[in-house]
Amino acid sequence: MKKIIMVLFALVFAMSIYSLTIVEDKFDDNTSLTGWKRSSTTNTASYTGTPKVGDACLQLKYNANVITYVKLTGFKNIVLTYKMAKNSLETGEKVVCEYSTNGGSTWTTAASLLNTAANNTFTSYTTNIANCTVLQLRFKIVGSATDDYAYIDDVKITGDLQ
Numbered sequence: 001m002k003k004i005i006m007v008l009f010a011l012v013f014a015m016s017i018y019s020l021t022i023v024e025d026k027f028d029d030n031t032s033l034t035g036w037k038r039s040s041t042t043n044t045a046s047y048t049g050t051p052k053v054g055d056a057c058l059q060l061k062y063n064a065n066v067i068t069y070v071k072l073t074g075f076k077n078i079v080l081t082y083k084m085a086k087n088s089l090e091t092g093e094k095v096v097c098e099y100s101t102n103g104g105s106t107w108t109t110a111a112s113l114l115n116t117a118a119n120n121t122f123t124s125y126t127t128n129i130a131n132c133t134v135l136q137l138r139f140k141i142v143g144s145a146t147d148d149y150a151y152i153d154d155v156k157i158t159g160d161l162q
Ligand SMILES: [Ca+2]
Pocket: 026, 027, 028, 052, 053, 054, 055, 056, 057, 153, 154
């Protein structure tokens, strides 16, 4: 019995060191949005209303975006997870997560949340990212008015050591 418990502990330890959290932002303790390059200070904000997960989320308005850069040298099996919600979007308007692994030369759409989705309701997404040296990650709203809203929360990148 003791041996089995030892083996179980070893397994749990091995699994826990395999997938590492490289970066995570729940926006709860980041009210100044440190680490995010903002297209506009008036149309990007820490938001404590509805919806949010935990204490706060990131709110984007109108046509704003935020970008972060993450160094991924030495990692493989890179997985990006995040949540997106919207409010007051009309036909053709959307919330988009996109990324670049080549310094911004080309961008890949990871996910789009369309106007037809329910308002103020988070959808969870998972995106596999190819091995790269630096990941540029961008969240944007394609809206047409300052009362068009996107909400982002629980952004996390995990990976294994190469
Ligand atoms: Ca949060």
